[in-house]
Amino acid sequence: MSTQLTVGQRALLEAALLRSQHDLDEQISQHLGGNSRPEHAREVLLQDGDDATARDADREVDLARSDQDIGELRAVNAALARLRTAEYGLCIDCDAEIPFDRLQHNPQALRCVHCQAKFELPGGPTPRATI
Numbered sequence: 001m002s003t004q005l006t007v008g009q010r011a012l013l014e015a016a017l018l019r020s021q022h023d024l025d026e027q028i029s030q031h032l033g034g035n036s037r038p039e040h041a042r043e044v045l046l047q048d049g050d051d052a053t054a055r056d057a058d059r060e061v062d063l064a065r066s067d068q069d070i071g072e073l074r075a076v077n078a079a080l081a082r083l084r085t086a087e088y089g090l091c092i093d094c095d096a097e098i099p100f101d102r103l104q105h106n107p108q109a110l111r112c113v114h115c116q117a118k119f120e121l122p123g124g125p126t127p128r129a130t131i
Contacts (some may be wrong), residue, residue, distance in 0.1 A: 005100060010088075012083065013083060013107045014105070015110070017107050020107075021073065021076045024069055024072055024076060025073065035125055076108055091112040091115050092110045092115075093111055093119070094112065096114075098111070098112050
């Protein structure tokens with residue numbers, strides 16, 4: 001395990017991730033109205049309305065919102081899985097330790113600040129492949 005994080009720090013990060021997981025599960029469930037994503041998308045497609053252009057835009061926003069929530073939930077779940085390994089808290093690009101303060105603000109962070117800044121630049125580096 002990363003020498004940087006104590007058992008107590010890992011417990012705090014795990015609690016934060018579990019809260020996020022629960023909140024996202026609830027948010028997705030409420031948004032989808034208890035349906036699966038394909039069922040919800042079908043319902044949205046079948047909604048009646050006089051303005052097809054507005055309906056299309058609303059549908060795109062609705063589906064993008066659920067995609068974003070599902071993506072965030074995947075990131076949280078992946079962070080929970082990494083938390084139980086030696087890789088958690090290490091930058092996936094340079095293997096530097098990610099500071100605890102950064103992990104407190106974003107427990108699913110994959111990169112140190114330096115590598116994240118490079119990653120966000122247009123044409124930034126391609127992430128190192130991991131198995």
